[in-house]
Amino acid sequence: MQETFLAPDFEPAAHWETANAGGCRVHVRVADNRDLKDIDALLKRSYPGLMQPAYAPDVLARALPWMMQANPELVTSGSYYVAEKDGAIIGCGGWTCTAPGTGATTEGLVHARHFAVDPICAQTGVGRAIFERCVMDALATGATRIQALSSLNAEPFYERMGLRRFDLIEVPFGSDAGFPVVLMEGPLKVRETRA
Numbered sequence: 525m526q527e528t529f530l531a532p533d534f535e536p537a538a539h540w541e542t543a544n545a546g547g548c549r550v551h552v553r554v555a556d557n558r559d560l561k562d563i564d565a566l567l568k569r570s571y572p573g574l575m576q577p578a579y580a581p582d583v584l585a586r587a588l589p590w591m592m593q594a595n596p597e598l599v600t601s602g603s604y605y606v607a608e609k610d611g612a613i614i615g616c617g618g619w620t621c622t623a624p625g626t627g628a629t630t631e632g633l634v635h636a637r638h639f640a641v642d643p644i645c646a647q648t649g650v651g652r653a654i655f656e657r658c659v660m661d662a663l664a665t666g667a668t669r670i671q672a673l674s675s676l677n678a679e680p681f682y683e684r685m686g687l688r689r690f691d692l693i694e695v696p697f698g699s700d701a702g703f704p705v706v707l708m709e710g711p712l713k714v715r716e717t718r719a
């Protein structure tokens with residue numbers, strides 16, 4: 525299996541809408557407000573278990589109630605996606621031009637937002653399928669780079685997506701101590717896979 529990264533002017537084929545994850549077909553589509561409840565449920569299934577190996581229990585106990593809520597503005601932004609298999613939502617994630625927290629914008633830079641995968645599908649390619657859809661759509665707007673405030677557990681995932689660690693920072697949750705995340709950034713590139 526050979527993997528090649530194509531230049532940003534690569535013309536995507538229509539079938540990128542449907543991605544191959546772990547040998548099974550998942551459908552990645554733009555989310556809308558009818559998905560809010562299912563996304564909320566997915567976040568609550570995904571975050572506690574998949575984040576648990578990377579954080580102390582008290583840190584998670586403080587941060588999870590904030591992090592496990594679907595953000596209606598993000599979900600209905602047009603650049604937030606769900607991955608479906610057999611009609612069930614098994615993954616979600618998206619991108620924005622504005623930075624989470626500050627709302628700052630930087631020309632050419634987009635931000636990966638609120639990725640989650642059902643634990644029973646973890647590491648079968650669902651996160652990649654959503655990330656690649658983000659890349660396709662962000663490239664079409666003229667953006668060239670993507671940044672992520674990655675949870676500690678998700679750093680290997682974003683590394684595989686071509687991002688690199690810039691910093692280890694703490695984001696504030698409520699008035700308590702911060703939540704450690706990895707600031708990562710990389711080029712927006714489309715992956716071509718050749719057998």
Ligand SMILES: CC(C)(COP(=O)(O)OP(=O)(O)OC[C@H]1O[C@@H](n2cnc3c(N)ncnc32)[C@H](O)[C@@H]1OP(=O)(O)O)[C@@H](O)C(=O)NCCC(=O)NCCS
Pocket residue numbers: 570571574575638639640641642645646647648649650651652653673674675677678680681682684
């Ligand atoms: C991060 C997350 C979205 C990744 O989704 P996923 O569907 O498991 O990722 P994929 O299966 O598409 O993995 C893509 C690549 O990253 C690698 N990868 C993913 N998670 C990994 C992990 N925890 N450790 C090592 N490698 C990992 C995969 O092995 C795969 O490698 P490959 O390119 O060699 O095939 C998922 O683990 C998750 O929902 N985590 C909990 C929520 C969270 O932390 N979200 C991020 C918020 S910033």
